[in-house]
Amino acid sequence: MLCAGPVLAQDGAGVKSAIQDGRISVTGRARAEAAPDFATVEIGVDAKGATPAAALDSASAAAKAIIALAAEFKVPDADIGTTAVTLQPVTRTIRQPDGTQTEKPDGYRAANMVRVRLADMARLGELMRKALDAGANRIESVGFGLRDPDAAESAVRVAAMKDARAQAGHLAEAAGVTLGRVITIQSPPQGGAQPYLAAAAPMRAKRSGAPVPLVAGTIESAAEVAATFAIAP
Incomplete structure (x- = not known):
């Protein structure tokens, strides 16, 4: 309009x-x-392991499941991409009897995030829910835009x-x-044209249940x- x-x-x-x-x-x-004529969502996983390899392997397995799920939704390879892979040591705080604190190694944490661009926006909530069931535990953002x-x-x-x-x-x-x-x-x-962002902040996602309700809104140009x-x- x-x-x-x-x-x-x-x-x-x-x-x-x-x-x-x-x-x-x-x-x-x-x-x-x-x-809008497409939606984007960043889905991924945080995983913890005793060793760097264990943490990264766990995150990678979930990311592979997300990519495979996107393929099941007929998303072209060009519309699927990795946005972040991180690995870092984790420590926990130990309080000593004298009141001092020390940091003790407590394994490793890895993350793997995948961005999916979906043309069938009506199925976005279903994609997000099934991704959680496949092992994802992070949803960074949801956005809507125009291909042209x-x-x-x-x-x-x-x-x-x-x-x-x-x-x-x-x-x-x-x-x-x-x-x-x-x-x-x-x-x-x-x-x-300004894209509409349905969720801009990182959030932890809950598993199992109904598809996530989403409203695409409109894209405004001036x-x-x-x-x-x-x-x-």
């Missing part, structure tokens, strides 16, 4: 400020909302330009002049165009 945002002068002073030296300068604005954000950005820039032309036409009519050709157009970067038009003779 495209929404243009005209900003029209309300009095003579406003018209004069926009019409100078035989030119009309305006700023057109537009916003657009589109339904450039198309959305182009459409909203066109709408912003139409808004600029409409404003210029209204100002020309109010001033009793005829709108001429476009002299300059400036469209500063707007940051592109554009601003500064245009200067000549006044026709």
